[in-house]
Amino acid sequence: xxxxxxxxxxxxxxxxxxxPRPAWHPGKDKLGQIRRYSLEVMEALAPRIAAVKFQAxxxxxxxxxxxxxxxxxxxxxxxxALPVIWDVKRGDIGSTAQAYAQAYLEAYPGSAVTxxxxxxxxxxAPFLEAAARSRGMVFVLVKTSNPGSGMFQDLEVxxxxxxxxxxxxxxxxxxxxxxxxxxxVGAVVxxxxxxxxxxxxxxxxxxxxxxxxxxAQGGAVLRGEGLLLSxxxxxxxxxxxxxxxxxxxxxxxxxxxxxxPMAEGSS
Ligand SMILES: O=c1ccn([C@@H]2O[C@H](COP(=O)(O)O)[C@@H](O)[C@H]2O)c(=O)[nH]1
Numbered sequence: 409x410x411x412x413x414x415x416x417x418x419x420x421x422x423x424x425x426x427x428p429r430p431a432w433h434p435g436k437d438k439l440g441q442i443r444r445y446s447l448e449v450m451e452a453l454a455p456r457i458a459a460v461k462f463q464a465x466x467x468x469x470x471x472x473x474x475x476x477x478x479x480x481x482x483x484x485x486x487x488x489a490l491p492v493i494w495d496v497k498r499g500d501i502g503s504t505a506q507a508y509a510q511a512y513l514e515a516y517p518g519s520a521v522t523x524x525x526x527x528x529x530x531x532x533a534p535f536l537e538a539a540a541r542s543r544g545m546v547f548v549l550v551k552t553s554n555p556g557s558g559m560f561q562d563l564e565v566x567x568x569x570x571x572x573x574x575x576x577x578x579x580x581x582x583x584x585x586x587x588x589x590x591x592x593v594g595a596v597v598x599x600x601x602x603x604x605x606x607x608x609x610x611x612x613x614x615x616x617x618x619x620x621x622x623x624a625q626g627g628a629v630l631r632g633e634g635l636l637l638s639x640x641x642x643x644x645x646x647x648x649x650x651x652x653x654x655x656x657x658x659x660x661x662x663x664x665x666x667x668x669p670m671a672e673g674s675s
Pocket of ligand 1 (some may be wrong): 425427463495551552553554596597598620621622623624625638639640641642
């Protein structure tokens with residue numbers, strides 16, 4: 409069985425977000441076009457990315473066939489030896505969390521899932537245990553990329569912002585589920601808040617960070633150990649439309665920016 413943590417840490421630190429929008433595909437057979445285009449773009453970008461991230465909401469919005477398509481594309485990603493992140497942001501009482509963990513981690517060994525920690529440790533634990541059994545990973549929402557993320561996440565709790573309280577819990581869990589240098593417990597930290605990325609990086613040394621917000625949300629390329637930069641629209645629909653050639657150029661440009669020598673005072 410392959411291991412998500414081992415796989416993603418030896419690949420380029422870029423994540424392709426697949427968020428299909430039928431209106432952006434011309435013609436009638438929207439689902440067929442999304443299927444073909446997603447397979448093409450995944451295959452073209454596979455050597456240049458750490459993982460493909462499926463945003464369940466966009467597939468659910470396509471109805472039962474859309475949901476089935478997400479699973480079909482995940483199976484295709486596995487054939488391409490491409491690690492899968494299920495961006496489902498699940499969070500529920502423990503017994504239900506167990507069912508979610510079964511659906512996304514146990515059913516797809518070596519994959520990862522995004523989890524909302526708001527219900528507490530007993531609700532997160534089934535995901536952590538399933539990730540350990542299935543050699544997968546859990547990315548816990550710590551500081552999200554959206555403009556309103558501060559409404560709750562920045563509230564002061566016991567002398568520090570709530571996102572730091574969550575980060576401390578994630579850091580403790582990540583020690584418990586360590587795999588070599590890294591851990592099965594990572595964090596989602598929005599690339600639209602580069603200062604928060606830097607600050608949290610220090611306090612969570614074992615956690616890989618899934619960093620969404622690159623491109624369409626205004627996030628720039630950020631460097632740092634263990635940062636997996638994620639772009640959906642900017643890579644999947646570069647320039648606002650499906651185009652595999654442009655997607656490939658955009659992925660190369662992001663990777664070149666990551667490799668370029670650092671300007672004085674930048675990070
Ligand atoms: O804090 C978060 C957590 C998740 N997301 C998800 O990432 C993509 C971003 O899409 P773009 O087109 O690159 O803006 C999307 O699926 C979000 O649900 C996030 O943006 N921020």
